[in-house]
Amino acid sequence: MKKLLLFSVVALATAVTYAGGYRVSLQGNKSLAMGHTGVAIVNSSESVFFNPAGLVYLENKLSITGGAFGVFSDVAYQNAATGASAMTDSPVGTPFYLYGSYQATDWLAFGIGVYSPFGSTVEYEDDWAGSHLVNNIDLAAIFVQPTVSIKLSEYFSIGGGPIYVNGSVNFNRNLNRTLTDLDGNRSEVTVDATGVTKWGWTAGAMFRPTESLTIGAHYRSEIILDAEDGDADFENIPNSPLTPFADTTFNASLPLPAEMTVGLSYEFCDKWLFAFDFNRAFWDVYESLDIDFADENIPDSFNPRNYKNASTYRFGLQYDATKMFTLRAGYYFDESPVTEGFFSPETPRNDSNGYTAGLTVNISDHLQIDASFLYLHFNEVDASYDGYTENGQSVPFRGTYKSSAFAPGLGVTYKM
Amino acid sequence: MKKSIYIVLGGLLTLGFVGCEPEFDTPVTDEGFYSSGDADLSNYVAVGNSLTAGFADGALYITGQENSYPNIMAQQFALAGGSETFTQPLMADNLGGLLLNGTQVGQNRFVLAADPMTGEPLGPVILEGTPTTEVTTSATGPFNNMGVPGAKSFHLVAPGYGNPGGILSGAANPFYARFATSGTSTVLGDAASLSPSFFSLWIGNNDILSYATAGGAGVDQTGNLDPSTYGFNDITDPNVFAAVYSEQVAALNASASGGVLVNIPDVTSIPFFTTVPSQSIPLDAATAAAVNAQFALYNTQVLPGLVGVGVISAEEAAARQINFSAGVNFPIMVDDDLTDISMILQGPPFNLPASIAGLLGQLRQATNDDLVVLTASSELGSLADPNDPNSVVGVAVPLGDEFVLTTVEQERVATATAAYNGTIRALAAANGLGFVDARAALAQVADGGVSYDGGLLTSEFVTGGAFSLDGVHPTPRGYAYTANLIIDKINQTYNATIPNVNIGNYGTITLANNVSN
Numbered sequence: 057m058k059k060l061l062l063f064s065v066v067a068l069a070t071a072v073t074y075a076g077g078y079r080v081s082l083q084g085n086k087s088l089a090m091g092h093t094g095v096a097i098v099n100s101s102e103s104v105f106f107n108p109a110g111l112v113y114l115e116n117k118l119s120i121t122g123g124a125f126g127v128f129s130d131v132a133y134q135n136a137a138t139g140a141s142a143m144t145d146s147p148v149g150t151p152f153y154l155y156g157s158y159q160a161t162d163w164l165a166f167g168i169g170v171y172s173p174f175g176s177t178v179e180y181e182d183d184w185a186g187s188h189l190v191n192n193i194d195l196a197a198i199f200v201q202p203t204v205s206i207k208l209s210e211y212f213s214i215g216g217g218p219i220y221v222n223g224s225v226n227f228n229r230n231l232n233r234t235l236t237d238l239d240g241n242r243s244e245v246t247v248d249a250t251g252v253t254k255w256g257w258t259a260g261a262m263f264r265p266t267e268s269l270t271i272g273a274h275y276r277s278e279i280i281l282d283a284e285d286g287d288a289d290f291e292n293i294p295n296s297p298l299t300p301f302a303d304t305t306f307n308a309s310l311p312l313p314a315e316m317t318v319g320l321s322y323e324f325c326d327k328w329l330f331a332f333d334f335n336r337a338f339w340d341v342y343e344s345l346d347i348d349f350a351d352e353n354i355p356d357s358f359n360p361r362n363y364k365n366a367s368t369y370r371f372g373l374q375y376d377a378t379k380m381f382t383l384r385a386g387y388y389f390d391e392s393p394v395t396e397g398f399f400s401p402e403t404p405r406n407d408s409n410g411y412t413a414g415l416t417v418n419i420s421d422h423l424q425i426d427a428s429f430l431y432l433h434f435n436e437v438d439a440s441y442d443g444y445t446e447n448g449q450s451v452p453f454r455g456t457y458k459s460s461a462f463a464p465g466l467g468v469t470y471k472m
Numbered sequence: 473m474k475k476s477i478y479i480v481l482g483g484l485l486t487l488g489f490v491g492c493e494p495e496f497d498t499p500v501t502d503e504g505f506y507s508s509g510d511a512d513l514s515n516y517v518a519v520g521n522s523l524t525a526g527f528a529d530g531a532l533y534i535t536g537q538e539n540s541y542p543n544i545m546a547q548q549f550a551l552a553g554g555s556e557t558f559t560q561p562l563m564a565d566n567l568g569g570l571l572l573n574g575t576q577v578g579q580n581r582f583v584l585a586a587d588p589m590t591g592e593p594l595g596p597v598i599l600e601g602t603p604t605t606e607v608t609t610s611a612t613g614p615f616n617n618m619g620v621p622g623a624k625s626f627h628l629v630a631p632g633y634g635n636p637g638g639i640l641s642g643a644a645n646p647f648y649a650r651f652a653t654s655g656t657s658t659v660l661g662d663a664a665s666l667s668p669s670f671f672s673l674w675i676g677n678n679d680i681l682s683y684a685t686a687g688g689a690g691v692d693q694t695g696n697l698d699p700s701t702y703g704f705n706d707i708t709d710p711n712v713f714a715a716v717y718s719e720q721v722a723a724l725n726a727s728a729s730g731g732v733l734v735n736i737p738d739v740t741s742i743p744f745f746t747t748v749p750s751q752s753i754p755l756d757a758a759t760a761a762a763v764n765a766q767f768a769l770y771n772t773q774v775l776p777g778l779v780g781v782g783v784i785s786a787e788e789a790a791a792r793q794i795n796f797s798a799g800v801n802f803p804i805m806v807d808d809d810l811t812d813i814s815m816i817l818q819g820p821p822f823n824l825p826a827s828i829a830g831l832l833g834q835l836r837q838a839t840n841d842d843l844v845v846l847t848a849s850s851e852l853g854s855l856a857d858p859n860d861p862n863s864v865v866g867v868a869v870p871l872g873d874e875f876v877l878t879t880v881e882q883e884r885v886a887t888a889t890a891a892y893n894g895t896i897r898a899l900a901a902a903n904g905l906g907f908v909d910a911r912a913a914l915a916q917v918a919d920g921g922v923s924y925d926g927g928l929l930t931s932e933f934v935t936g937g938a939f940s941l942d943g944v945h946p947t948p949r950g951y952a953y954t955a956n957l958i959i960d961k962i963n964q965t966y967n968a969t970i971p972n973v974n975i976g977n978y979g980t981i982t983l984a985n986n987v988s989n
Contacts, residue, residue: 130493132496134499138971233977238986446927447926
């Protein structure tokens, strides 16, 4: 337990994740191994995240599970017209989770979860071809979710709870394509906000019409992080009244979109479990990233995003091979929320196919080790971001992108 | 058991490190994605003047050099199998000034200053600071960029042009003195000794430009085949140009797989000559009448009298009429192509005092066809004598000859330019080299502009984006445009596929209020 705690602290200290519409679906090793399904699966306290209604069906009085992932993700960019190319050098992301559930009575369970479902760390080389859009970004949000789960009947349960979010963002980009100081250093701005907090909520329901079939539904609310009085740090600004940039504070809002999930699981041939989840993320709330600088002389920054709602289709399979080993595999298709003409290198995400696998090792009746592995495949995509303007004229940033992401994970489950 | 899990996990992690790099099906960085065709770009050498050096804002400084068209081209060449390195004789700082034995001999760069209160642009001013580039401290070569600011065509073959001892007398060039291989070397010899596999040559601009920027206050040396007798502001004889130019092409082409020759733009494409209007003197009716009264005798008596005695033609007399009216007027000016009548006016029947006769000696009013140079902007309307309110330049005191490029002078420049350009085109054709029509390209920038992804590139001073604050030399964006022109020609001539740059990624003028007052 102490070790686990230590692990979590380390995980907190590092940045989260891979390049993507900044939703990071890595909230449990057991689930991820099955294509990150779980809305209709009852087998661990990972249900705190996937569907709180499932907690009350857990067999153990106390179930604690925690783990983390190493996310190795990079993006390559090139433009054949100019020969410009770039490769991100993003740090390894370490999204983590820690869930606990306690069976208070036959019909009532309590749970708590700490997890990091949103984040993005992308680091391009400074002053690369798209540096007027982003040099680097580090976005992280930690969710804390106390949960209650109530069995209304043998077949039906509900669950949910409030979510407390603590988020941070650090974003650096050049002010435009050309402005420099006298020595040619590109003028840039870093906006930084930490400790941005907000409340949200989650609720789910589970229906178990037969021994082998489970149906689940789950909703997590939209949470809009309002950064207030964050630090805006301007560097390499020419000494001129024509460039009125000076360090100031800023306000900005970043939406963490709502997500609805429905799905089912089905046990068959005794040792097999099939699961399907459908996620719908309501990304259309992310219309624009607007940075309002407190200093009135500094023009505010408007960065249209025009995201659309996006679906994910997840499939998972579990096989109880032996008393010792449970094997899992999965696949998902993840639809990008990015719309045409708004493919920003800050979240360069196109549709992807996720391939997952993993296993649980039952060390004892109380202790399990969970391991999983994700390979996320992106096709090469020709895309442009048209939301950047100069002199009132859109200046598209075009190119070809190729992303890759790779995430091994390890977790521990303790039951009694 | 646990151990084996760690091993498996360790293996996965390692896989993650090696397997994660995203890779394109056809990366632009792969050999063969871009081709240099028949050209060998492994050792590109650029020869020329200030334009080749990356001179801008009236000075040579590091970031300007980094944005020289040869350096921009070399970076694109590197994508097509060219060398990764392109060496330039970088200055010591971004101020741009030049020291000779500790004494400043070249001015710092211009920057655009603005009024601290209103934020209104004040125009180009000299950046403050003490330069650190000492001419006598040699830059260690060899250098792929052999652009020498100020060089004329014949200077490239002049031994001793890099001898520091000759700088103050004007026989040598401080920029070349920084990296000349010896006190007797020539720019061409140093360049040819690099055995270029590919070269560019853009020379001849100064052979007409120093005459033009001096408002024609020089001599058209057409017919004089000895350039050692030329003054700095003179026009080079076209035969002299042709002789040294063909020598340069032969020397550079000896080792090269190919090259490009760039021709000379028209001065009318350059904001130095197109920014200050020739009609620039606002007067009210009363003042205009008072000034006209001063010139009444000159208009009605002196000029017809001189025509009568055959000193000047009726046509010249008409051109010399001075007439102001309410509104914006043409300034009075000195035109050294007019008959100098100052001596005649001191004799009978005029008997004018020397000062008045001198004033009227080669006087006329400017016309729409005159090109007033950029540096006249601070002269026009100012007081020639700060204590005499009746000494307004352009009204009571003529604008100096060196501030106006008259139609006659423009004709001389155009004639010489056309001759040079004929030579350049012919030599390109004769040697199978790429001929870059910079004249046509800059004319397009000046007339309507060239659109790019962020707007329109024009030759409008300060705001057009193509020209730096000296009004003559391009901005980085202007140089990037030039680089694309040359790359296009190389692709066409040598079946190459070198990519262009996006000129919108290159800056224009520099803003700063760090200025000395």
